[in-house]
Amino acid sequence: MSPISYKDQLTTIETAKQLGLLPEEFEKVKSMLGRVPNFTELSIYSVMWSEHCSYKNSIIWLKKLPKDGPHMLAKAGEENAGLVDIGDGLACCFKIESHNHPSALEPYQGAATGVGGINRDIFTMGARPIAQLNSLRFGDINSEKTKWLIKGVVKGIGDYGNAFGIPTVGGEVFFDDCYNVNPLVNAMSVGIVHKGETVSATSYGEGNPVFIVGSSTGKDGIHGAAFASKDLTEDSAKDLPAVQVGDPFQEKLLLEASLEIITTGAVIGMQDMGAAGITCSTSEMSAKGEHGMEIWLDKVPTRQSGMHPFEILLSESQERMLVVVKKGQEDKILKVFDKWDLNCVQIGVVTKGDRIKYFFNNELVADVPAPSLVLGGDAPVYQREYKEPAYYAENKKFKIEQVSEPKDYKAVMQHLASHPNIASKRWVFNQYDSMVGTINMSTNQPSDAAIVNIKGSKKALALTVDCNSRYVNADPEIGCAIAVSEAARNIVCSGGEPSAVTNCLNFGNPYNPEVYWQFVGAIKGMSSACTKFKTPVTGGNVSFYNQSSYEGPVFPTPTIGMIGIVEDKKFQTTLNFKNEGDVIYLLGKSQNDIASSEYLFSFQKIKNSPAPCFNLEEEFNLQHATKSLIKKGLLNSAHDVSEGGLFITLLESAIYNNMGFEITSDNLIRKDAFLFGESQSRIVVSVSNVNAEKLETLLKAEGVSYFNLGSVKGDSLIIDSINYGKVNEYANLYNTSIEQKLN
Numbered sequence: 021m022s023p024i025s026y027k028d029q030l031t032t033i034e035t036a037k038q039l040g041l042l043p044e045e046f047e048k049v050k051s052m053l054g055r056v057p058n059f060t061e062l063s064i065y066s067v068m069w070s071e072h073c074s075y076k077n078s079i080i081w082l083k084k085l086p087k088d089g090p091h092m093l094a095k096a097g098e099e100n101a102g103l104v105d106i107g108d109g110l111a112c113c114f115k116i117e118s119h120n121h122p123s124a125l126e127p128y129q130g131a132a133t134g135v136g137g138i139n140r141d142i143f144t145m146g147a148r149p150i151a152q153l154n155s156l157r158f159g160d161i162n163s164e165k166t167k168w169l170i171k172g173v174v175k176g177i178g179d180y181g182n183a184f185g186i187p188t189v190g191g192e193v194f195f196d197d198c199y200n201v202n203p204l205v206n207a208m209s210v211g212i213v214h215k216g217e218t219v220s221a222t223s224y225g226e227g228n229p230v231f232i233v234g235s236s237t238g239k240d241g242i243h244g245a246a247f248a249s250k251d252l253t254e255d256s257a258k259d260l261p262a263v264q265v266g267d268p269f270q271e272k273l274l275l276e277a278s279l280e281i282i283t284t285g286a287v288i289g290m291q292d293m294g295a296a297g298i299t300c301s302t303s304e305m306s307a308k309g310e311h312g313m314e315i316w317l318d319k320v321p322t323r324q325s326g327m328h329p330f331e332i333l334l335s336e337s338q339e340r341m342l343v344v345v346k347k348g349q350e351d352k353i354l355k356v357f358d359k360w361d362l363n364c365v366q367i368g369v370v371t372k373g374d375r376i377k378y379f380f381n382n383e384l385v386a387d388v389p390a391p392s393l394v395l396g397g398d399a400p401v402y403q404r405e406y407k408e409p410a411y412y413a414e415n416k417k418f419k420i421e422q423v424s425e426p427k428d429y430k431a432v433m434q435h436l437a438s439h440p441n442i443a444s445k446r447w448v449f450n451q452y453d454s455m456v457g458t459i460n461m462s463t464n465q466p467s468d469a470a471i472v473n474i475k476g477s478k479k480a481l482a483l484t485v486d487c488n489s490r491y492v493n494a495d496p497e498i499g500c501a502i503a504v505s506e507a508a509r510n511i512v513c514s515g516g517e518p519s520a521v522t523n524c525l526n527f528g529n530p531y532n533p534e535v536y537w538q539f540v541g542a543i544k545g546m547s548s549a550c551t552k553f554k555t556p557v558t559g560g561n562v563s564f565y566n567q568s569s570y571e572g573p574v575f576p577t578p579t580i581g582m583i584g585i586v587e588d589k590k591f592q593t594t595l596n597f598k599n600e601g602d603v604i605y606l607l608g609k610s611q612n613d614i615a616s617s618e619y620l621f622s623f624q625k626i627k628n629s630p631a632p633c634f635n636l637e638e639e640f641n642l643q644h645a646t647k648s649l650i651k652k653g654l655l656n657s658a659h660d661v662s663e664g665g666l667f668i669t670l671l672e673s674a675i676y677n678n679m680g681f682e683i684t685s686d687n688l689i690r691k692d693a694f695l696f697g698e699s700q701s702r703i704v705v706s707v708s709n710v711n712a713e714k715l716e717t718l719l720k721a722e723g724v725s726y727f728n729l730g731s732v733k734g735d736s737l738i739i740d741s742i743n744y745g746k747v748n749e750y751a752n753l754y755n756t757s758i759e760q761k762l763n
Contacts, residue, residue, distance in 0.1 A: 031062045039066035045400055052392050060378070060386045063330040067296040068303060068393040069400060071564050076400045077530040078562045081543045089556035091519050091585075093215070097396070100141040100221050100291065102558020103213075104520045106585050108477045111215050113147035116155075116208035116485065116524045116581040118563035122264065123205040127172025131205050132180035133266040136338050138209040139184065140292035143275050144341060146219045146282050147211030151472045152181050154191040154207050155485045155524070155579045156448075159200030161440045161761050166195075169203050170448075170762065177207070178451040183268035184275075188452035190470035192485055195440045198575050201568040206524040206561075208485055208581040212474065219282055221291035221301075223344045223370055224309035228288055230368035231350075232298070233357055234274045235339040238323035240265045242334045270339040270362070277360040278341060284356070286349035293340040299333045299393075301342035302368075302376055306390035307397055309344075312375045315368035317385070329378065329385045344370060404530050406537035411628065415494050418629040420614055425692050426623070430744050432696060433667055433737075435623050437750045438757040442618060442664045447759040465594045466676055468510035468660055471586060480592065482516030482584035488663065489575035494616045495631035496541030497548075500578050502631065502700055504549035505639045506662060507582035512643045513658040513703060515591035515650050516584030518553050521546075523560035523580055528573025530564045538576040546578060552640055555582060593650050595659035596676035602656055602732040603712045604681060606666065608642050608702035609725040610689050618663050619696035633699040642701050645722040652718070654711045661702040667695040667739075669704045670729075674737070675751045682738040683730035695739070706732060 036046035039062060049057050049065050057065065071077055087095045093111055094103035101115035119134025135152065142149045154177060159166045170193075181188050186209070223230070281287055289309065291301040298320070306313050317332045327335075345353050350366070357364030371377075378386040391397035426432050436442055465471075469484040486507040492499030508518040523546065528535040550557055560581070567573035586592060597604075614620045615629040649655050661669045670681055685694045693699075707715050712728075719726045737744045 030056050031059055035059070036062060039063060040070055041066050045069060048400065052389065052398065060330045060333065061388055063334055064299050064386060064388060064393065067299055067334055072295050073300060074395050074399040075562055077402050077404055077564065078539070079395060079401055080403055081540060084543060085547050085557040086551045087556050089520055089554050092556055094558070096557055096559040100144055102520060102522050103145070103218065104558065104583070105215065106481070107479060109215055110474065111213050112210060112481060112583055113142050113145050113213055114208065114210040114522055114581065114583055115141050115559060116206055116522045116579065117561040118524050118526060119205045119207065120202060120526065120563055120566055123173055124202055127169045128176040129265055131173040131176030133264040133338055134205055134207045135177055135180045136266045136268065136271050137294045138207045139186065139271065140294070142209045142211035143278055144219070144221065144290050144292045145213065146217055146279065147213035148279060149186045149209050149211040151210045151470065151483060152186050152188045152208065153470065153483055153485045153581065154188065155487065156191065156193045157199045157204035157489065157574070157577060158195050159203070160197050161195050163200065166200065167762055173203065173205055174448050174451050180266055180268045182453040184272050185456050187454050187456050188449070189454055189472060190483055190485065193445050193448055194489065196575060201571045202566045202574050204526050204566065204574065204577055206579045208522065210481065210483055210583065217282070219287055219290050221305055222289040222309040223305035223313065224311045225288060225347070225370055226311070226372050228347050228370040229345050229350055229366045230313060230315065230370065231343045231345060231353060231364055232320055232367045233277070233341045233343055233364045234362055235267065235270050235337060236321040236323045236363060237332055237335045237340065238337045239327065239331055239335060240337055242331055242336070264336050264338050266338045273360045273362055274339050274341065277357050277362055281343070281353050281356045284352040286346050286352045288344040288346060290341055290343045293342060295336065297333065297335045297337070298342070303390045303393040305342065305344065306376055307394045310374065312371040312373045312390060313368050314371050315376065315378045317378055317380045319365055319367045321363045321365055329380045333378065404536045405533050406540050407533040408537055409534035414628050415630045418615060420612060420690065420693065423614065423620070423624055423626065425690065432619060432623055433744055433750070434753060436618060436664045436668055436696065437671060438753040439618060439622060440758050440761065442668055443757040444755045445758065446755055447762060465592070466596055467514040467592070467594045469514040469516060469584065471514055471592055478588050480586040480589050482511040482514045482586055484510045485579055485581045486510065487577055487579045489577040490621065491616050491631045492542060492578060493575040494629060496538045496576055497545035498631040498634055500542040500545030501549040501636060502634050503578060503580045504546055504553065504555070505636070505700065506660065507580045508553045508555065509643060509660045509703065511582060511584035512646050513593060513660050515593040516586045517647070518555045518582060518584045521550055521555045521557050521580055521582050523557060523578060525560070525562045526566050526574065526577040526579065527564055528567040532573065535573050542576055542578045549636060552636055591650055593655060593658050595657055595673055597673050597679040597706055597732045598656045598677070599708065600679070600732055602706040602708055604683060604704065604706050604729040604731060605715065606702060606704055606727040606729050607646065607719065607724060609638065610686055610694055610702065610727065611697065611699035612689050612693050613699040614693050614697045617665060617696060617698040619665065619692065635701065639701040641722060642703065642724055645719055645724040646703055648718060648722065649705070649715060654707055654715050655705050656708060657706045659704050661704060663698065665696040665698050666704070671750055671754070673704060674747045675754060678735055678747050679732050680734045680736045680738070680747050681730060682733040685740055686727055
């Protein structure tokens with residue numbers, strides 16, 4: 021073995037603890053190296069074996085998720101992002117990731133760099149990003165801290181995405197006190213690439229040069245992966261240097277240069293530098309390609325002088341890539357990056373064997389085997405204990421009979437229409453450019469999922485992010501199955517066929533058995549639903565430690581990002597009522613159920629209840645029948661019943677064209693449950709009178725329940741012959757509630 025510089029102090033168990041490694045992990049490092057690691061080496065293991073990079077507390081359960089589906093081109097873990105076949109010689113590349121802890125400390129840069137990082141995961145595979153979505157969770161909207169957080173996060177997402185030139189086409193925002201300290205910021209990116217033109221995150225070929233391209237390396241983001249792998253505390257502000265700083269204009273240049281070098285044929289492999297920076301990209305690419313590397317850290321372009329080797333290795337400075345090039349074709353790469361005025365510097369070479377040797381001024385400062393660092397290699401894997409929390413049994417005791425029906429139904433309607441979890445998120449999405457690239461088909465045609473045009477094809481993509489974390493907290497297995505089902509339902513209601521899933525699993529501390537019980541339950545629910553809908557999980561992100569020392573864990577929030585394929589744009593279906601006199605149907609079965617509803621939680625102030633009624637088989641049958649109705653051209657609108665129940669679904673369908681409705685409730689169901697309950701597997705559709713009989717015939721043949729609610733009529737909301745007011749009265753509440761609270 022080459023001599024190691026011990027200019028860095030030899031490390032101890034105490035040093036390992038300070039860096040986030042367990043005592044047994046420190047001993048494992050010593051055993052693998054056959055010696056005590058120096059500080060640089062221990063820093064490498066501390067980030068690569070952090071939860072954020074190694075998934076050491078989650079991988080056992082993640083492996084149980086379904087990975088096979090009819091459109092799969094790259095399975096979970098194989099590449100930086102998921103890849104599915106969408107036909108016409110094209111593939112869709114997509115992924116969702118979290119940037120929670122950075123956003124809690126510095127919301128603007130935390131959110132902005134989350135957007136930048138997830139886009140790099142897409143174009144490092146050779147795909148051009150075409151759309152972005154996000155899922156955001158905040159605390160009490162009336163608190164000054166929450167207002168500061170949401171304003172910073174939304175501006176960060178908007179400024180980065182708008183400058184980068186990719187439209188934000190969809191998302192969700194949810195408020196609950198459990199997110200007061202620890203907000204959740206999940207960003208999803210979707211790209212398109214021609215099949216067979218993707219690039220892998222791999223390295224091979226002895227003597228092939230290794231380049232770092234893009235921005236210079238600074239001290240921002242050092243130990244960012246370790247920072248994301250621990251609870252937030254009152255001292256977390258000291259970790260502010262772990263928050264990266266982004267530059268969307270540099271990223272735009274890097275996008276174009278990266279896609280251009282792929283066309284030269286000179287690229288062996290490419291990977292973005294996200295968590296753990298140079299450390300992660302060199303080790304993961306080497307391990308995948310079963311080769312080693314020799315890296316010269318003093319060659320790395322830096323923004324600051326005097327950076328130590330471990331700082332260069334661990335920096336998470338943004339807008340950087342590692343590229344392995346075919347020997348002799350270096351000029352092709354240099355020419356492209358010179359054209360785009362970006363750094364392109366050879367910092368190493370591919371070697372035989374499996375070791376990565378890092379040098380600084382010709383001195384060997386670290387020597388580690390690549391497989392020992394990575395998930396699927398020798399990184400530690402743990403099975404954590406879990407137990408059912410006491411609150412779960414309390415939830416099961418809830419009975420609807422304990423709740424009195426409201427005396428004033430209009431007061432409930434106004435409360436729900438203006439509640440920040442239900443009201444229009446216009447204040448948020450107006451800060452995003454949704455039309456850049458001219459591919460968003462949903463801006464002027466609202467639908468349950470975002471519809472994105474595939475130019476030159478009759479097809480389109482349907483995209484959505486979904487998770488009701490209150491349901492998951494009430495019952496993790498059922499709640500997560502509902503999250504998958506609602507994502508699929510949104511795509512189906514928009515005219516698409518669900519294809520595949522990416523996930524962002526946001527939970528508290530995995531060493532807490534009750535938190536880990538939530539995680540295990542969510543995986544089980546996701547697995548059952550994804551298997552049923554044939555929507556394999558292509559990858560994503562696990563974000564543990566979303567809790568504070570004084571507020572406890574957030575609600576378990578397994579955010580589901582789903583893509584679907586609209587086989588023909590003529591099938592695009594919107595949610596708004598179209599014509600006076602159209603018949604309104606409720607597809608699916610209403611239940612005497614108000615469990616975990618916004619009505620029960622925020623109006624009736626009852627916090628403990630089970631998840632809403634849900635049956636996976638009924639859900640599947642409902643979606644199958646709805647797809648048939650759309651393909652037969654029978655529906656004028658379709659909108660799923662979700663937060664706020666049937667009333668909010670009808671209201672949202674009414675608002676867009678200011679078209680009211682007159683309906684009759686089902687006298688077999690409690691009126692509050694019928695209007696405000698959130699039992700699953702229900703869709704509101706409108707049809708022309710001439711198609712009503714055909715719809716009923718098809719639903720009977722499919723064995724799907726339905727209820728003739730009434731008709732589109734006038735500009736008022738009439739329920740059981742009672743006029744509850746004008747559409748525009750509720751539209752004003754719905755459209756202005758959030759901005760009034762924030763401004």
